[in-house]
Amino acid sequence: ESITVKTSSKQYPVFIGKQAIDTLPNFIESHVSKANKILIITDEKVATLHLEAVQAVLAATGKQVFTHIVPQGEYAKTFDVYYECQSYCLSQQLNRKSLIIALGGGAVGDLAGFVAATFMRGIPFIQVPTTLLAHDSAVGGKVAINHPLGKNMIGAFFQPEAVIYDLNFLATLPEQELRSGFAEVIKHSLIADRDFYHWLMTNIQDLTKITDEQFFKMIKRGIEIKAAVVEEDEKENGVRAYLNFGHTLGHAVEASMGYGKFTHGESVLIGMVYALKLSQKKQQLVFEYNSFVEWVQALGYRTTIPKHLKIEQLLQLMKTDKKSVTNSATFVLLEQVGAPLLAEMADEDLLNEMANFIER
Ligand code: NAD
Ligand code: ZN
Secondary structure (H helix, E strand, C coil): CEEEEECCCCEEEEEEECCHHHHHHHHHHHHCCCCCEEEEEEEHHHHHHHHHHHHHHHHCCCCEEEEEEECCHHHHCCHHHHHHHHHHHHHCCCCCCCEEEEEECHHHHHHHHHHHHHHHHCCCEEEEECCCCHHHHCCCCEEEEEECCEEEEEEEECCCCEEEEEHHHHHHCCHHHHHHHHHHHHHHHHHHCHHHHHHHHHHCCCHHHCCHHHHHHHHHHHHHHHHHHHHHCCCCCCHHHHHHCCHHHHHHHHHHHCCCCCCHHHHHHHHHHHHHHHHHHHHCCCCCHHHHHHHHHHCCCCCCECCCCCHHHHHHHHHHCCCCCCCCEEEEEEEECCEEEEEEECHHHHHHHHHHHECC
16 A cells, blocks of 8 residues: 655655565666665664565665664764765765665664765665654655754755555564654644544554554554645745644753653653643643543653753753744644644743643
């Protein structure tokens, strides 16, 4: 099964399913047939779990296949690792026609995509996501590495040739990574699709017991929602900002905890609970807030700000978040489930509400 993502710069398919990687050789043959060399970029953990399966499938292409393994998580998104990747490409004499395959979660996708975007001014790449979170990161064309002064600060808009989402890979994900990815699924439902939101609440009660059919549905719908937003606004001048729902406070919490303490999605979930409360107060959102909080707590999410964090500091971080355009913090709020809007929030309102969210 495939979804087509259309942007002004490119149109590409997203294949989702068990054994979706079996579509790789055909896809390469029909769309990137000139690729003389293929480079798989993956991380240390994914390499031990799923690299062989991908190498086996690629052997059928008869092309020369190389593999470069990088550290896990944010450690992959550094200048040093980026430089090593470029050195590897040059030393193996990859060229304008070569193809890069990003095999891993969002970190590997962001790194490998940025390597592809910049090696010889851009060579084709294919995303092969292995995390639930990557339903978000693999679609949309944002690729980046981090700078010590800010996450994702060095990057590009660069669309892949295809996204090949093999659901078999998700079976090895630890629960905390499922929780991180599922927060973005919840986000997509809240900003765009009330029925999908109710379906999630009714059907997903335990992240370790998600069936293949359920994974399929949540990834497909999540990607459709993200793709629709990106199609409308590839370069983030308008509606793409809605995808930042929960991220303003989420990023501030994630950064001030120190990366790695909370996963991205766990931090964003705290940000969403907060944004929902603000939406009730400022936009008269009608929402069963208590059932939402009970549901996500049962799934293992925290819904409060850790008490050692200072709300004044969080406020400063929110205001310097790259998404904010003026001196006040711009927030994505909901008028209704499925109907987001942007609102400038006064410092005082943000601080007062944060005070209610500090863990007791
Ligand atoms: P990740 O790539 O760091 O993966 C998380 C962890 O799971 C890593 O330790 C990884 O080794 C491990 N892992 C991956 N696949 C696995 C599998 N199948 N089984 C077991 N373990 C596995 O990150 P992520 O959580 O997927 O994504 C987070 C990153 O994505 C962040 O860097 C964030 O900035 C980026 N992101 C980008 C966009 C975008 O639009 N480009 C959007 C959202 C997030
Ligand atoms: Zn996110």
